[in-house]
Amino acid sequence: MAKLRAFTMPKWGIEMTEGVVAEWMVEEGKPFRKGDLIALIETDKITNEVQAEYDGMFPRLIAVTGETYPVGELIAVLAEPGDAPDPAEVDAFVAGFRPANASTASRSGKGAAPSDAKAPAAPSPQSSAPASSGGARIPADANISPVARSFAEEHGVAIAGIVGSGRGGRITYQDVLQASRPPAPAGGSDPVDITPIGNALGEIFASPLAKRLAAQHGVDLSAVSGTGPRGRICKADVLARVAPAAPEASSPAAVALHFEPPAAGTSEVVKMSPMRKAIARALSHSKSTIPHFYLRSRVRIDGILGLRAQAKAATGEAPSVNDYVVRACALALARHPDVNVQVHGDEIHRFARADIAVAVATDKGLITPIVRGADHLSVAAISREIKLLAEKARQGRLSPEEFQGGSFSVSNLGMFGIDQFDAIINPPQGAILAVGAGTRQPIEIGHALAFATIAELSLSCDHRAIDGAVGAQFMQTLKQLIEEPALLIG
Amino acid sequence: MQLSRDALLRAYRQMKTIRAFEDRLHDEIQTGEIAGFTHLYAGQEACAVGVCEHLGPKDYIVSTHRGHGHCIAKGCDVIGMMKEIYGSREGLCKGRGGSMHIADVEVGMLGANGIVGAGAPLAVGAGITAKGNGTVSIAFSGDGACNQGTTFEAMNLAVVLKLPVIFVFENNHYSEHTGVAYAVGAESMAARAAAFGMRAEMADGIDFFAVHDAMGELIDYCKAGNGPAAIELDTERFFGHFEGDPQRYRGPGELDRIRAERDCLALFRRKVTEAGLLEHGDIDAVDEEVMALIDRAVAEAKAAERPGAEHVVEDVYISY
């Protein structure tokens, strides 16, 4: 059996990654002596003459002249000068050849680098309470900072599962705080576009904010001169160029009124706060991806008003109309579990409990704290809970589990005199009820004309999970519960 | 080489200025008014002046931490120098360099240097420029710097590139507190330089004329394109390594002896008067003028504008 060896693309110098066989200087099968020129190999710097290091013969030449091969790849098979190896043997050798590991100088960072432990997988969106060990004491020799220890003990946070980020695996306050909070909501958003504005080569020397403003206002940066550091174009330079609104041309036949166009339209630029951005992002996504449909119903709220009056007379205070509506929704959801859902991609998550989000307007924006288990709370309890949550919301003190999750929202703009409106679903919830103002309206009772206090309800449903008939049945039940509020008790 | 009367007076004036400047500083430093480290050149004047009298503003010198002498010899403003040593904003370096970093690039003085041996490579760089100008570059080193790796690198590079650089080794016998007999392993600095492949000479650093003549020859040699040269000058420093140095490394009576027997100003005076080139009166007149200049320099320096905190971050860059 012939002794075959591999002749591979050599590596000359630290940077070489590939080469081209410019010419084979010997023929297949012809023996050569040590020192003979056997090949010319080109790299991007020079053409090298390859001399035989010992006597030999190439039973097979593999590399095609002019083609590029990576360093370490098999370009010919070498044998002893007198050998006559079987072609099958040579085939087997070629087939069995494995190049040595190429250099890990990877430019894109792909492949060669071993991955780190993966980041924790996106947790399920259940609004479950954080892990609690029920106040177990932490051993005295645990590797944990004093503040972390006292926080963990006070809040009953189990530290067994925590990987400490401090030196030597020491558990820090930050680690314990993170462990004490419910998991972050699932990402799983659609891909985003990350093309930067103004990334052309020979780019304009302008600050990032200036570029964004220019794009927003249609200012041509190449015409702007910069007054920022090192002559960079800055925000002020761009805003100075924002064109004032053109005045309307007056028609010649019009009376010669002297019409002053509005003062130069430099807008006041208010940067979106993180909260505003979050709202913008969530609702844009909702409106554009969720197939909304709307079920409208007019309900008589005289019954509720009557109950309110009674409560007021009895205790001096009364729940709001909305509190009754929330209770009614909770009971209706309990009876129509197909509406008490969250939608996640291909999955519909049905809930046994009614966790209803109530819209609260704060000066930072709309926030929706959640009344958990509203189907088990009396109207009075719901009322107290909503008051508490609203206060916290206005002070910015809501914790994540107090406003994330839930399957249903109630939004009431009645106090602003709105008759009717349609709300945008808060994903991942399946539906949202918009409640308008109660107004006195003429109705037919028996065959006579009478007045009743009517509120217009609009239920927005996610058609991916809730069909028209399902939603309609829910609305029927809701209407009944609202119009006969005695049913709300219990 | 026979110097004219004017040239002789000028040479003496330069040497006397250095001596008076350093002696006066020695006294003023005792008052505590001058901050930081100062390294006085008194005793070595003939070396600086013997070299620099050949040079113009397009010839370059790089100095050591003991740089006042080279600075004055190269034509820096004496009052500006005194102000700088006092740390005034009106000083040559706006009070930011001080004694160890005193410089005036415009007259070809590329700085005193706080790092021993750092000057030699810089002088080689200036030699690249000098070659194009037809001028020369001088690297002043002491017997301490001559052992630093940078000095060796610089000498080799100057030879390899055949640059008009002259390595002037001022052997004042002490590198800081250690004697040259211990610190320099070779037979002499000149011999070591010669082994690098350059022409190397030795001369008596106390005799202005010996220095001046030897340098004249070497400068011509370099300008003719023969590559670098070196010269070892045997000299003395009258004060300590730095002001405040107790000088315990000196032998008994050594300081008195060298002041009596190895004073280059006294030697110059004797030579020129004995040869009838100058009168004592001429030299005395120069002495008086120089003393007055130094008095004025100190007075002005003490009264000059102080720098403020707002000047700390100035001139870190030309533009940032």
Add this chain to the structure above:
Amino acid sequence: MATKMIRDVIVETIDAEMARDPDVIMLGEDIVGGNGSAGGPEAIGGIWSTSTGLWAKYGPDRVIDTPISESAIIGAAAGASLSGKRAIAEIMFADFIGVCLDQIWNQVAKFRYMFGGKSRCPVTIRMIYGAGFNAAAQHSQAIHGMVTAMPGLKVVMPATPADAKGLLTAAIRDDDPVIFLEHKALYATKGDVPEGEYVLPFGHARQVTQGDDVTILATGLMVSFAEAAARNLAEEGIGCDLIDLRTTSPLDEEAILDSVERTGRLLIVDESPPRCGLATDLAALVASKAFASLRAPVEMVTGPHSPIPFARELEAAWLPSRDKIEAAALRLMSYRG
């Protein structure tokens, strides 16, 4: 516009500047190669091929091969620049800064300041840095942290051929001393390069990708790793603002803070050990000037506190990678503030 490799851009830029300004000279080891040998000059044209053909064009008075004497190289470049030249010095491996540190740190960086603003030292020191070729501990380091900390120096780290051209042109023309850091693993990177004269000012970062969720800061080779990570993250709905700093001194603070104020999440990728480096410098900047915007702690993806090892697996584990960057970004996104 033409597609070129960074190493070709370097030669072309030096050539253009040498043609434009007769005071520009270049010094370094083997930048010509072959002097004093049977092969004769130009046997190499620079070990990184970044000076090929320059000696033939400009001669030995302007393209100067030196012995192995880094202190003398930097010192000579400095002395020449102080006396009217505009010198480019090449240090073959940035790790060799050790043997010429004084000339850079105590001399070049400080002349203008110490000499009362009256001197000018327009030297450009090109240093070749970075890991990825298994060259091990003494030939693979990045030194930008060290030199960025030195007042008086400017520090430039191009990541693309176009940037290399604009920044090197700016560096050579800059009257202040500039440390120009070239990553050895980026030399063969190709990219579009504008034709003609093209200067990129310092202190102006490049927006590589734009997103609202995470700010990523990177330099040199790390930019391409981060870009690969950003593209993957975008597929998962996480938009990254990837900023290529281009120069660490001066630093484009505005771009960094502007981005963090929008995203609230900072990820820094630095090809260095973790202590007292660029990553910690930027993290401190943001913590002090954009604290109120932060929604999560700063993530720093760096090498470990060790020298750079030799074996392929070890070096790969030492370096930041696309995977490590993605994992850090996911940690940022899942932080519960």
